[in-house]
Amino acid sequence: CLTINHVAQEMQECIVTKNLKYMISHANDDIYLINMHALHNAHLIQESLPRHLTAPRPYVEDRIAHWECITTQLCILGPEKQAETEKK
Helix, strand or coil, X not given: CCEEXXXXXXXXXXXXXXXXXXXXXXXXXXXXXXXXXXXXXXXHHHHHCCHHHHCCCCCCCCHHHXXXXXXXXXXXXXXXXXXXXXXX
């Protein structure tokens, strides 16, 4: 993402202060930056962006193998944690 960095003096009410304000201007409109706090408006984001940018992507390629890996780890750690809890 191409950006243009610049610094400006900060205004407080109508007075220019000595505090510096660092700003970034995005120079490329082909790349989108999404505010993660706006995800509660996902339908608005999906309407404004092209479909290939909002299409769901799989977290892992082989979902079943990933689940099996996680469950084997839980089967090993589960009894140990349960024994520790019973000791308390």
